[in-house]
Amino acid sequence: MPTTMLLRKLEQVMVLSESERQTISELPERVLHVKPREDIVDTSRPTSVRLIRTGIACRYTLLGNGHRQITAFLVPGDFCDLRALIMGDMDHAVSALGPCELAVVPHHRLFAAIKDHPRLALAFWSDTLVDAAIHRDWVANVGRRSAYERMAHLLCEIWFRLKSVGLSMDHSFELPATQGDLGDATGLSQVHVNRTIGKLREDGLIRLSKGRVVQLLDWERLTEVAEFDPAYLRVPKLNGG
């Protein structure tokens, strides 16, 4: 029951001992298959943590005015509800975009792993720190960029994160999101998302093929438009501990 993506991510933060790697790979209790558009976690008090193995999911909040805001996309190797391990509850929901395969890790196993290998607490903590950095980037994206720049930035981020876990070699990836979803992620209306990606396409920056495949045709120009700097996503090796 491989936890390859997670290991890959954590190994970017710190060097893991054989024993630590072993412990992590034995975390999952079972695998869960989730259908497209299905909720993975709602705002409750889960007793296990779900880890994305394949597929793409999103964190979201429903506002009272009927709107939805997606606050993050989750790619393989990402925890859905690590928050609840420490905080007890979830303050938001997570839903699968396309079909997802999840590993389920009971809280007690994670606590046991941390007890045996205290350094792992720092590794998992770093996951939350990256989450926070991504959120900050989204605040800036939604708050201070035009629709055009915003969409460009979002696509850059998703591609970069997929690439970091070894998915997407070339500059293309499958994104099982509707234009409505992209609107909820960027704070734009569905119609304006349509016009915006239309312009990105006209300008030769992206291409959308059948099966919801996104191609970034001109990474150079796209990052320029989006002002995309992956520094906030990059994880330097942990020194102390």
Next chain:
Amino acid sequence: MPTTMLLRKLEQVMVLSESERQTISELPERVLHVKPREDIVDTSRPTSVRLIRTGIACRYTLLGNGHRQITAFLVPGDFCDLRALIMGDMDHAVSALGPCELAVVPHHRLFAAIKDHPRLALAFWSDTLVDAAIHRDWVANVGRRSAYERMAHLLCEIWFRLKSVGLSMDHSFELPATQGDLGDATGLSQVHVNRTIGKLREDGLIRLSKGRVVQLLDWERLTEVAEFDPAYLRVPKLNGG
């Protein structure tokens, strides 16, 4: 060299032993006084962590288009650059709004504290989890709320957080931010911030007195307008560990 606010915050998450409390209170190496508008941390590689003791600060990012986005306000008890403890670097800057008093905690002391009391790692981790929750809320705020609701929400959040650390008994607090700052926090222009708080004032929801004191005149209606639900800020007691 008291770390009262921090202790108060951490004790909301978990019960601390006398020894743990002692360790935390001995963390600060020195106190630092920072003038209004001065940077507390920039995007570099600090070797100590700064902790707000008094005053209000903000995290911010400068965008290439000349805009600034504030991604969070920091109140007493909050860490400025805990990220760098684990990640090595900062991906954003922190600046004082009004005059601030900071406690400086060298990284090695924090690592030592965690080594002696592994549960403290979970406590500090929870700080990052709350940060992430606040950021998510900001994404939703900026992405899916009108200027009017947005400003209301921001004021609710700041007041609630000040209240949780024992500042502000009544519904008023000092906020040493210009309307430009509030714009950078909400993703609005300075002019529109002016008109928006003008409307909040007209509607009898808030009052701005001399010395930058904000008064929330009608908490009931304000939370309704803002759809403010402090659940995401509340920290349930830690069960495991």
Next chain:
DNA sequence: CGAAATTTTGAGTTCACTCAAGGATGGTGG
């Protein structure tokens, strides 16, 4: 007290929104 920063107000503009309808696409069951 004067200079600098901030707030306030006015006027015109624009980016993104809503409403609406037609076309494309994809999944499902007969």
Next chain:
DNA sequence: CCACCATCCTTGAGTGAACTCAAAATTTCG
């Protein structure tokens, strides 16, 4: 395998919330 239905995408037209530019009034601070 095709017809049908639902979902999603696309385009048009009109509207509106928030923006920019600009200048006056006020406050803050040295």
